[in-house]
Amino acid sequence: MPGPSRICRCQKIIAAGERCPCQIRDARERKARHDARRPSARQRGYTAEWQHAARAFLAEPQNSHCACGAPATVVMHVISIRKRPDLRMMRSNWRAGCQRCNALDAAKERQQ
Structure with a gap:
């Protein structure tokens, strides 16, 4: 059973869980400010060469799923390229992942 309604700071009554x-x-604006300061994908090392190699990696049958069981959509680095940029294109440092797991790994890395 959902909890009671609450009053937002803008004085609207909001149902529980909404x-x-x-x-x-506000969240959309905060994310837009963050994205404006963030370097582009190319500046972070994700070049056309990377994109081609990542697509080929994910096309291999053994790389079709993330460790959580979801379909793999991204190539994740075992050792972050922030820490070891020299391992960016080393397939031994790659693993198949989903968007959710990639976001969780990135959040953990930012906290360290």
Whole structure:
């Protein structure tokens, strides 16, 4: 059974488990500010060469699923390329992953 409704800081009554439109807007703006400061994918090392190699890696049958069981959509680095940029193109440092696991790994890395 859902909890009681609450009052948002904008004074709207919000049902339990829901987000107020002002909170959604604020989150979208915060993410846009972050993305504006973030280097481009190419600046972070994800070149055309990387994209081609990553697609080939994910096309291999043994790399079709993430460790969590979800379909693999991204190539993750075992050792972060922030720590070891020289291992960026080393297939031995790659593993198949899903967007969720990749985001969780990135968040853990930022906390360290």
